[in-house]
Amino acid sequence: MAGGVAGYLAGRGGQGTAGIAVAGLDRAALSAALDTVASGGAVALPAGNLRIIASHKLADGRLCREYTVTGTGQGVSGWNGIDCRDGQGWHTELVAANPPETAGYKPASGGALAEAFLLDRGAEGPLDPAAEQGLLKGAR
Numbered sequence: 001m002a003g004g005v006a007g008y009l010a011g012r013g014g015q016g017t018a019g020i021a022v023a024g025l026d027r028a029a030l031s032a033a034l035d036t037v038a039s040g041g042a043v044a045l046p047a048g049n050l051r052i053i054a055s056h057k058l059a060d061g062r063l064c065r066e067y068t069v070t071g072t073g074q075g076v077s078g079w080n081g082i083d084c085r086d087g088q089g090w091h092t093e094l095v096a097a098n099p100p101e102t103a104g105y106k107p108a109s110g111g112a113l114a115e116a117f118l119l120d121r122g123a124e125g126p127l128d129p130a131a132e133q134g135l136l137k138g139a140r
Helices: 004-008 026-038 112-120 129-137
Strands: 043-044 046-058 063-070 078-086 088-095
Touching: 004 112, 026 043, 026 046, 026 063, 026 078, 063 112, 078 112, 088 112
Parallel strands: none
Antiparallel strands: 043 046, 046 063, 063 078, 078 088
16 A cells, blocks of 8 residues: 555656656556557556556546556566656556455456546546547557
8 A cells, every 4th residue: 555655646746757667567568558458458568467447538638547467476466557648658657556356356447546646637537438549549
């Protein structure tokens, strides 16, 4: 929980160019997946398996993608993250360790910290598939 709070607080500035660096995460691979994988979709990354939970448009117009990474092999079950895109590319703005998934259960969101982050930034509810694809195509 402390790591999640630290990740949330570190990302509060939100518009910085660096975002949050996540150990072992290949920034280029994550950015490519965020640009192409639809919500609900999954892809294997060098740091683990990425599953996109949802896309949101913030009050400031930025597109943010909520995701989870599992199978990290780092003694944890993985983490939830939110990356937001600006004119410079994708930036990790929230990272929180996640509890192990129980059989057959996959959360619909990244948890309370992710919801607080999105509400704090005036995010619209999860985008429908057509709106999400339209915004993602604008990134390519």
